[in-house]
Amino acid sequence: MKISEFTPAAWSRALRGGDGVVVRIGPFVVRMQTAVSDLARLLHEMWGHYPLCPEEPLRDCHLRVDWNGWYRPWFRPSSIFRVDGRAPFGPFPARHHLPMLEWGLNFCIAQRSHHLLLLHSAVLERNGNALLLPAWPGHGKSTLCAALAHSGWRLFSDEFGLVDAERGQLLPFPRLIPLKNTSIEVIRDFAPKAHLGPTFLGTRKGNVAHVRPPEESVTRMSEPARARWLVFPRWVADAPLQLEPMVKPEAFLMVATNAFNYEVVGQQAFELVGRMVNGSDCYRLVYSDLAEAIAALDALAGGARV
Amino acid sequence: MLAALREPARLGDLRAADWNLLLRVARHARLLGRLAEDVADAGLWSTVPERAARQLQSARTLVAHRQIRLTWEVDRVLWVLQDLDVPVIVLKGVAYMLAGLPAARGRLASDVDLMVPESDLAAVESQLLERGWIRGAIEYYDDRYYRRWMHEIPPLRHAERDTEIDVHHRILPRTSRFHFDPALLIARISRVPGGRAYRLAAEDMVLHALVHLLLEADPQEGLRFRDLVDVADLLRQFGKDPAFWDRLLVRAEQLGLGRLLYYGLRYTAALLGTQVPAAALQGVASQGPVLPLRWLMDRLIPLALLPEHPDHPRRRAAFSRLLLYMRAHWLRMPPILLFQHLGSKALRRIGVRSLSRPPIAVEERFQRR
Numbered sequence: 001m002k003i004s005e006f007t008p009a010a011w012s013r014a015l016r017g018g019d020g021v022v023v024r025i026g027p028f029v030v031r032m033q034t035a036v037s038d039l040a041r042l043l044h045e046m047w048g049h050y051p052l053c054p055e056e057p058l059r060d061c062h063l064r065v066d067w068n069g070w071y072r073p074w075f076r077p078s079s080i081f082r083v084d085g086r087a088p089f090g091p092f093p094a095r096h097h098l099p100m101l102e103w104g105l106n107f108c109i110a111q112r113s114h115h116l117l118l119l120h121s122a123v124l125e126r127n128g129n130a131l132l133l134p135a136w137p138g139h140g141k142s143t144l145c146a147a148l149a150h151s152g153w154r155l156f157s158d159e160f161g162l163v164d165a166e167r168g169q170l171l172p173f174p175r176l177i178p179l180k181n182t183s184i185e186v187i188r189d190f191a192p193k194a195h196l197g198p199t200f201l202g203t204r205k206g207n208v209a210h211v212r213p214p215e216e217s218v219t220r221m222s223e224p225a226r227a228r229w230l231v232f233p234r235w236v237a238d239a240p241l242q243l244e245p246m247v248k249p250e251a252f253l254m255v256a257t258n259a260f261n262y263e264v265v266g267q268q269a270f271e272l273v274g275r276m277v278n279g280s281d282c283y284r285l286v287y288s289d290l291a292e293a294i295a296a297l298d299a300l301a302g303g304a305r306v
Numbered sequence: 307m308l309a310a311l312r313e314p315a316r317l318g319d320l321r322a323a324d325w326n327l328l329l330r331v332a333r334h335a336r337l338l339g340r341l342a343e344d345v346a347d348a349g350l351w352s353t354v355p356e357r358a359a360r361q362l363q364s365a366r367t368l369v370a371h372r373q374i375r376l377t378w379e380v381d382r383v384l385w386v387l388q389d390l391d392v393p394v395i396v397l398k399g400v401a402y403m404l405a406g407l408p409a410a411r412g413r414l415a416s417d418v419d420l421m422v423p424e425s426d427l428a429a430v431e432s433q434l435l436e437r438g439w440i441r442g443a444i445e446y447y448d449d450r451y452y453r454r455w456m457h458e459i460p461p462l463r464h465a466e467r468d469t470e471i472d473v474h475h476r477i478l479p480r481t482s483r484f485h486f487d488p489a490l491l492i493a494r495i496s497r498v499p500g501g502r503a504y505r506l507a508a509e510d511m512v513l514h515a516l517v518h519l520l521l522e523a524d525p526q527e528g529l530r531f532r533d534l535v536d537v538a539d540l541l542r543q544f545g546k547d548p549a550f551w552d553r554l555l556v557r558a559e560q561l562g563l564g565r566l567l568y569y570g571l572r573y574t575a576a577l578l579g580t581q582v583p584a585a586a587l588q589g590v591a592s593q594g595p596v597l598p599l600r601w602l603m604d605r606l607i608p609l610a611l612l613p614e615h616p617d618h619p620r621r622r623a624a625f626s627r628l629l630l631y632m633r634a635h636w637l638r639m640p641p642i643l644l645f646q647h648l649g650s651k652a653l654r655r656i657g658v659r660s661l662s663r664p665p666i667a668v669e670e671r672f673q674r675r
Contacts, residue, residue: 029357057322058357062330062616084330085616112333114367115360264371 004048012040020064024053026173026221027116027162028109034065036079039097046098046176046197046210049218061108065101067094083108098210099203102176106159109173110260116171117269118260119161123170124153126301129228130170132161132280134258140235140287143183146211147290148297150191155217156225160260165268168275169224174213184209190290229300230255230282233293242286243296251282307331307613311535312579314344318353325358327615335531335613336414338362339369343412369414376400379418379469384502386437390429395421395495395504397474397514398536404498405505409539413532417461417470423492424475431459431473439464439471447650455481477514482521483637486561508544509557515540516563516570521634529611529630537570538578551586564593573607606630 003011003023014021020033034040061083067073068080068091077094080087081104088107092100110118121134122145131153135141142158149155155174162171176197179187184207187194195212230251231243255273256262262269281300287293310317310328320328332338342362345354354362380400387394396404399415422430435441439462452460458474476488494507506514519533544550558567568590574580575587594600609626 056357058326058329058355060357060361084333085619086334112361112364114364114371116364264368266367266371266374 001052002048003044003050003052006044008041008044011044012037015040015043020062021052022054022056022059023047023050024056024221025050025105025175026157027171028060028113028173029053029056029058030105031059031062033063034097036065036067036094036097038094039065039079039101042098042197046212049213049215051218061105061112063101063105063108065097065104096200096203098176098197099178099200099205099208102178102210105175109160113162114261114264115165117163117165117262117265117272119163119255120159120258120260121161121255122158123156123161123172124148125156125170125172125225126153128225129301130156130225131229131231131297131301132170132227132255132276133231133233134161134255135233136258140183140233142177142179143186143235144233144287144290144293146177146179146183146187146194147190147294149177149211149214149217150194151294152298154220155213163272163276164224165265165272167224168272169226171224172217172221174217174221176210176212178205178208178210180208181206186290187211227276227280229297230277230280231285231297231300232283233285233287235288236286237288239286239288241289241292241296242284243300244284246282246284248277248282251280252277307335307337307531308577310341310344311337314348314350317345317348318350322355322358325355329358329361330616331613333361333365334616337412337532337535338365339412339414340532340535341412342366342369365414366412369412372415373403373410373413375467375469376415376418377403379464379467379471380404380420380503382464383418383420383434383471387430387433388502390426390433392422392426392430393492393495393504394430394502395492395506396498397421397477397506398518401498401505401511402536404501404503406499407540408543409536411539413536417472419472419474421474421477421488421491424488427459427473427475431462434462434471434473438466451647455479477517478521479638481638484517484521484562484566486563490561507557508540508550509554512537512540512544512554512570513558513561513563513567516566520566520569521637529607529627531611531613534574534578534611538574538580541571541574541580541582545581545583548583551583551589555586555589558590558593564590565595568593568595569603569607573611577608577612 006014015033016035020031022029022031064082065079066082068078072078072094078091079094079097080091081089081100083104088104119132119134121132122141124131124145133141133144145155145158156170157173157175158177159175160173162173164171184196184199188196197210197212199207199209201207232246232254252273255277256269259269285293285296307328329338332341338361342365345351345362351359376399380396384394397419399410399413400418402410402413441460441462444460449460452458457476457479458472461470461472463470477491478485491506491510494510495504496507497503498505505511515533515536519529519537554567558564571582571587571590575582595603606626606629609623610630614620614623
């Protein structure tokens with residue numbers, strides 16, 4: 001059963017109940033509880049495509065968002081995020097519930113998923129081949145990822161390249177894509193079909209609005225893929241499009257140094273990244289126009305089909 | 307959790323829902339890595355549900371990484387201090403690792419604990435500071451508090467690495483009710499096999515683990531269950547030598563830690579099923595508290611010590627943790643100092659700092675850098 005098949009009232013009740021709800025997001029099973037009704041309403045909309053799996057007794061994390069005190073719904077509203085009963089960060093303004101929940105889930109996955117190699121990269125797929133877009137904050141990774149996810153590429157993740165250490169495959173982890181500041185309007189214009197949530201003003205990363213993962217990315221989230229292209233994007237105002245091949249040692253270093261748990265996974269991580277870089281075409285992409293960038297990436301994918 | 311630690315061989319009987327709870331409890335207690343090693347040693351990987359196995363695998367990877375990182379940090383410290391001719395004693399987790407003790411199995415340690423003789427402390431600190439280690443940002447009051455009263459100096463960290471090192475000169479605060487001369491410990495250190503570092507004698511290792519368990523309470527966690535597991539592991543290993551128990555009793559008396567040993571033997575035996583010879587239990591019985599106090603501790607300690615159900619925390623347990631935390635502070639320093647310390651902390655909380663910082667503080671801090 002999908003979340004959107006609940007009535008909003010039944011959904012809020014389930015989230016508030018003692019057992020909460022058990023949701024499957026990519027390879028993870030997450031138990032979620034909240035009594036914050038605004039957040040519940042928003043999750044009904046933004047998490048709508050995710051399937052519930054109440055029959056799964058083993059959960060990877062148990063999340064809650066609570067009011068930070070009984071009087072907090074009325075007086076200086078603030079909330080707190082808890083994972084397995086502990087609060088990894090302090091209380092936050094209640095109106096930032098969704099961004100904080102999404103960051104909290106990221107934090108939780110990054111902390112306890114060392115059975116996977118966690119690359120810091122957007123990942124998309126076409127014809128069974130994965131495109132990785134590893135980038136540093138501010139380089140336009142999420143924007144490009146959201147645009148591609150609405151231009152015929154299947155969204156895996158805008159943040160986590162999950163690598164299954166045994167099979168060396170990338171696992172889909174379709175999450176909300178947080179767009180920051182001016183990117184919000186850029187995507188509204190570029191992809192009118194993208195489903196954007198409300199804009200949260202003044203979060204710790206500026207103004208944030210989330211793109212809901214397209215339905216197909218969620219229904220097909222148990223179909224992994226192999227890395228085929230490594231493209232390091234960088235948005236530069238008014239720059240002409242450049243898509244230049246990159247030497248592999250450099251690509252290796254950039255992927256390894258930008259991963260979340262490269263050092264923890266150790267030798268296995270070294271080997272996985274090595275195999276991934278060897279098996280992929282590596283490019284550096286500089287762009288200012290989304291349509292041009294996507295056409296160039298489509299051309300890469302078209303070439304590969306032959 | 308207790309059953310899992312006592313009889314790992316029965317982990318194979320668990321249902322998926324039991325695993326869900328066990329994993330959460332073990333994660334809270336920071337014993338997930340240990341649980342993973344128990345599963346591996348019992349040859350039970352194939353019986354563990356896949357989703358649970360992944361979490362255990364993740365914990366194992368993290369423990370292995372931390373152990374490598376801490377071992378490397380110790381290696382670097384020893385290298386920097388090699389021309390000082392100071393015995394560097396490794397304590398706790400790092401000691402278990404370097405001494406090859408089973409207590410290191412799956413143990414998630416986060417920092418390096420070292421001890422050096424107090425007379426060499428200044429030389430060691432300045433050598434480390436000269437060779438790339440830095441102090442964290444610390445308030446003047448806290449720095450002074452550490453140096454005047456505590457058993458370690460404020461933590462250091464190498465500029466290029468992430469591992470904290472705590473340099474001790476004794477295992478208990480100077481102000482503790484149980485304080486004793488650390489030279490007694492240093493007199494009986496030995497080298498770890500194949501290395502330059504030193505370790506405490508077996509009995510002293512057990513007593514140090516007990517000090518940690520019973521005198522370093524934490525308001526949230528209460529007594530740390532994993533500290534009890536350390537004690538049990540050490541007793542199980544060293545206790546294979548029947549002569550060990552007598553030595554342990556004598557040593558505890560000599561260092562004035564008989565009461566701690568009494569609690570330690572009592573609760574490892576009661577909760578973790580550690581085999582303690584009857585003679586040893588009898589030997590420490592005279593160190594026990596009077597009956598009403600014993601009755602009280604028998605109730606408080608297990609409540610504060612045992613991990614709770616993450617969804618159903620109990621008020622009674624929280625209260626026990628608070629009481630034992632207060633007890634630990636009570637034993638840590640004499641009342642006058644405790645009130646001074648609490649008063650100063652309280653003033654700082656409401657923003658008053660000048661009382662705890664004499665006017666020369668700024669220059670002094672500057673020179674120390």
